[in-house]
Amino acid sequence: AKACGRNCYQFFNQEIQLQAERTAQLHLHLKKAISQNELELFYQPIVNPLNGKIVKAEALLRWCHKGQYISPVEFIPIAEHSGVIVEIGEWVKTQAVMMAIELKKLGLHVPISVNVSTLEFWSLELQTRFLQFFDQVVEQLNIDVFPYEMITLEITESLMMKQQKAVCELLSLLRQRGIRISIDDFGTGYSSLSYLVSFPVDQIKIDKSFIHQLETDPRHKALVEAIVSMSRALDLTVIAEGVETQSQLDFVKQQQIQAVQGYFYYKPMSKSDFLKLL
Ligand code: C2E
Ligand code: CA
Ligand code: CA
Ligand code: CA
Secondary structure, three states, rough: OOHHHHHHHHHHHHHHHHHHHHHHHHHHHHHOOOOOOOOEEEEEEHHHOOOEEEEEEEEEEEEEEEOEEEEEHHHHHHHHHHHHHHHHHHHHHHHHHHHHHHHHHHOOOOOOEEEEHHHHHHHHHHHHHHHHHHHHHHOOOOOOOOOOOHEEEEHHHHHHHHHHHHHOOOHHHHOOOOOEEEEEOOOOOOOOOOOHHOEEEEEEEEOOHHHHHHOOOOOHHHHHHHHHHHHHHHHOEEEEEEOOHHHHHHHHHHHOOOEEOOOOOOEEEOOOHHOOOO
């Protein structure tokens, strides 16, 4: 350890420096990503495991920058940090609505799930803006009605801890209009389960980390079983996320989980590939 001491220190220092420079670069370019047409929505089908039919799809954001795809895991936190997530969120919702309208015209009832960042609800001002978006987009896209029944919002548990009452009211209002609310990454947060009763929720998505550990740690089976029976008692739909193998699928089916998302069926794909598939 002694021999490596100074070199290691320099190495880590360099790593941190490079990482900081990359973040600063991405930060700078992300602001222009929308106007320069660098963002794209991919779609990952969600399947009924009993008949293999596509029942829904999740919209997943991709950023193609200088010929490379940058993962949302890397750029969403940067977007949140700089506040540009609000514009990005509106771009994402607009694209998803356009897609929903297209699907409706084709006579396909495949609702689109959209990820919503906690930051989009951060202040009272942003909450108002969020709500107004739905009326504005109707004008902007020159459509008669917003296809609320075709849109699901995926929110995380952290959102429910912040601004409880105001966010709850906002989501209730949208839900009255027909939007569905899904809890993403269910089980990974630290919030109390009581929000499932007090919050306007339709659906929960079991986080892929639970699904991936089903085989290695049998306690995860108990966990998934508990989530499923609780959801059933509360009349919530369950989606299992990250299903990759036959044995994961078998377990999920055995639990009578109604919808499955994962590489076992489909990876996220471009809009045109998704339309071809349908
Ligand atoms: P998420 O919402 O939990 O989305 C599911 C992620 O799991 C996606 O990663 C998807 O490609 C991946 N996935 C799906 N099936 C499998 C599987 O079988 N195995 C494995 N290993 N992975 C699977 P992706 O597309 O890289 O997105 C990562 C995260 O970025 C999302 O996690 C979400 O938190 C965020 N994100 C993506 N698009 C948006 C967006 O439009 N807005 C916001 N705010 N966040 C977004
Ligand atoms: Ca999601
Ligand atoms: Ca998730
Ligand atoms: Ca997530």
